[in-house]
Structures are given as structure tokens and as C-alpha cells.
Amino acid sequence: MLSKKQRMIANIFLLKGNDISGKKFLKFILSEYYGIYEFNYYYNKFGKPYINNLIFFNYSTTKDYIVLVVSTDEVGIDIELCSRLFPNNLINYIYNESDNYQKDNYNLLKKWVEKESYLKYLGTGINKKMSDVIIDNDINKLFYTDGKILLNCFSNRKINKKIVCYKINDNSDFIIDDTVNI
Amino acid sequence: MEKELDNIFREILYLDDNYSINDSLAPGDIVEWDSLSHMNLLYEISNRYNISISFKDLKGIKNWGELKKYVIKKTTNDS
Numbered sequence: 001m002l003s004k005k006q007r008m009i010a011n012i013f014l015l016k017g018n019d020i021s022g023k024k025f026l027k028f029i030l031s032e033y034y035g036i037y038e039f040n041y042y043y044n045k046f047g048k049p050y051i052n053n054l055i056f057f058n059y060s061t062t063k064d065y066i067v068l069v070v071s072t073d074e075v076g077i078d079i080e081l082c083s084r085l086f087p088n089n090l091i092n093y094i095y096n097e098s099d100n101y102q103k104d105n106y107n108l109l110k111k112w113v114e115k116e117s118y119l120k121y122l123g124t125g126i127n128k129k130m131s132d133v134i135i136d137n138d139i140n141k142l143f144y145t146d147g148k149i150l151l152n153c154f155s156n157r158k159i160n161k162k163i164v165c166y167k168i169n170d171n172s173d174f175i176i177d178d179t180v181n182i
Numbered sequence: 183m184e185k186e187l188d189n190i191f192r193e194i195l196y197l198d199d200n201y202s203i204n205d206s207l208a209p210g211d212i213v214e215w216d217s218l219s220h221m222n223l224l225y226e227i228s229n230r231y232n233i234s235i236s237f238k239d240l241k242g243i244k245n246w247g248e249l250k251k252y253v254i255k256k257t258t259n260d261s
């Protein structure tokens with residue numbers, strides 16, 4: 001958990017310039033948690049960033065939340081607010097006609113974060129309709145909700161990772177999964 | 183057409199009339215423009231202008247201004 005001082009710093013850090021940047025948050029977490037102050041970004045052929053070829057990360061933001069996963073192997077994460085209204089015109093974008101799906105807002109959002117986080121895990125970007133994306137069941141999946149947010153994270157099995165979810169301006173943060181300290 | 187696209191942008195991202203939209207805005211610059219909003223924006227634009235937006239083309243597009251140019255060019259080429 002971040003200390004009060006760390007949360008204050010994170011708030012200033014994140015809100016500077018009125019933008020919320022995952023890379024800014026990553027820089028903050030790496031320095032505060034791991035004492036890593038200098039690093040270089042590397043990119044795969046699709047533009048997905050890594051750090052020093054040793055640290056993998058992914059982040060997602062929604063309204064007041066930012067979630068970051070830091071790991072020793074490929075990861076992908078996505079977050080949405082439970083209160084978010086899923087656009088009706090995107091239902092056919094995420095589901096095939098043959099899919100059995102529940103049309104309620106919660107399950108639509110759940111499917112969205114699942115598929116979006118999977119695409120981010122693959123690191124290929126959006127290169128096809130989500131309805132054509134088939135998720136590999138051998139990939140480790142973590143789904144989390146507290147009634148306010150929905151979050152999905154894909155990672156290779158048995159890897160070290162830390163997921164930090166931070167609510168900006170609320171001075172609250174929580175670790176969702178902290179397999180082993182990296 | 184640029185103004186029309188700005189209005190669509192404002193509508194999909196639920197931005198109020200006072201918010202100043204500039205062409206350098208990119209996904210993630212504002213909290214409202216997340217992945218779900220981005221996909222909704224593309225879907226709305228493609229439906230309103232009856233164009234097909236290619237994922238491959240989107241790779242080179244970095245901000246709202248570039249997306250608008252792409253859409254305007256697409257509507258000209260596809261008509």
C-alpha cells in the first residue's frame with residue numbers, strides 16, 4: 001500500500017497538466033516501490049512498450065482510476081467503471097452472432113475488459129474485430145470487481161506480478177494481486 | 183465537416199460545450215477518451231459517414247486531428 005506521503009505525491013504527479021498518464025504512474029511506482037529511477041523503454045514490433053527488456057507492464061485508466069500491472073513476463077490489463085453504460089452499438093463488435101451472451105450492462109462491460117485486456121496482453125493492438133478474438137484458456141486470467149470497478153488481467157502462468165489500482169484524488173489505493181515481489 | 187466531427191467527438195466523450203477540442207488531443211490525454219470511448223467513436227463515425235475504418239490505417243494515426251483528416255479523406259475517396 002502507498003503511504004499517505006506517496007499518495008499525495010502520486011496525486012500531484014498524475015494530475016500535473018490535467019492528464020492521467022500510465023507512464024507517469026509507472027515511473028512513480030518503479031521509483032517508490034523498487035527504487036528504479038532510471039530506465040529505458042523498448043518497444044515490440046507493434047509498439048507495445050517494455051522496460052530494459054526485463055520488466056513488463058501494462059496500464060489502464062477509467063474516470064478516476066488508474067491500474068498498473070508490473071511483471072516479469074507479458075501482461076495485459078483493462079479497467080472499467082461498473083457504472084459505465086456500455087454503448088449498444090458496440091454489442092455486435094464484441095460478440096459474434098453465435099455467442100451466447102447476457103445483454104445486461106455488467107456482463108457487457110465484463111466481456112469488454114476481458115477481450116481488451118487479452119489484446120493488450122498479446123501486444124498486437126486492435127487488428128481485428130473483438131468478436132473474432134478467441135481467448136487462449138491456458139493464459140492466466142484474473143478478474144476482479146468490488147462493485148465500483150471491473151478489472152481483468154491476463155498474464156503468463158506462474159509469473160511474478162504486482163497489480164496496483166489507484167483512485168486519483170481519493171487517497172486510496174489497493175493491491176489486487178501481488179504474487180511475489182519482483 | 184471538421185466541426186461536425188468535433189461535435190461527434192464531444193457527444194461520444196460526453197464533453198461539455200466549454201471543453202476546447204484541439205487537434206493534438208490523443209487517446210489517454212483526457213480520462214474520457216479511453217479504449218471503450220475510442221471504439222465507440224470509431225463506430226459512430228463509420229456509421230454516420232458510411233465508411234469503413236481499417237484497423238491497419240489506424241496504426242499510423244496519433245491524434246484527433248489526424249483521425250479527422252483520415253475520415254475526411256475516406257469520405258472523399260469512398261463517395
